[in-house]
Amino acid sequence: MSRRPGQSSRDTDLYRFWTFAYSFFYVVTMPPKRLGHFNEKLQNDFPFIKKLKSTDDFNVQCTTCHGSFSVSHGGQSDINDHLKTQKHKLATRSSVQSGKVSNYFSALAPTENDFW
Numbered sequence: 001m002s003r004r005p006g007q008s009s010r011d012t013d014l015y016r017f018w019t020f021a022y023s024f025f026y027v028v029t030m031p032p033k034r035l036g037h038f039n040e041k042l043q044n045d046f047p048f049i050k051k052l053k054s055t056d057d058f059n060v061q062c063t064t065c066h067g068s069f070s071v072s073h074g075g076q077s078d079i080n081d082h083l084k085t086q087k088h089k090l091a092t093r094s095s096v097q098s099g100k101v102s103n104y105f106s107a108l109a110p111t112e113n114d115f116w
């Protein structure tokens with residue numbers, strides 16, 4: 001009789017451990033795919049979009065118009081929506097006209113010096 005309580009609490013501990021381990025494993029290996037987040041592919045497709053924080057995959061900033069927005073709704077579609085905004089179009093137009101963008105970007109690219 002004295003064994004039972006000890007044994008059952010041990011089983012509960014084990015159960016709690018596996019529940020925790022399973023949910024931890026699930027969260028790490030199965031990110032919610034429907035939720036958009038800023039990944040390497042989007043970074044390659046849209047080099048002018050930067051993450052606001054390195055730890056935040058959802059809030060990004062556009063270096064062309066300096067507008068910040070969230071990609072949590074659809075990832076690429078959120079960025080496409082941003083590209084259609086009046087603010088971004090105006091910024092694109094004015095930066096192309098002034099010609100400052102190329103200087104701005106070459107100043108930001110330290111890797112170029114490594115190649116030359």
Ligand SMILES: [Zn+2]
Binds near residue numbers: 088
């Ligand atoms: Zn923009």
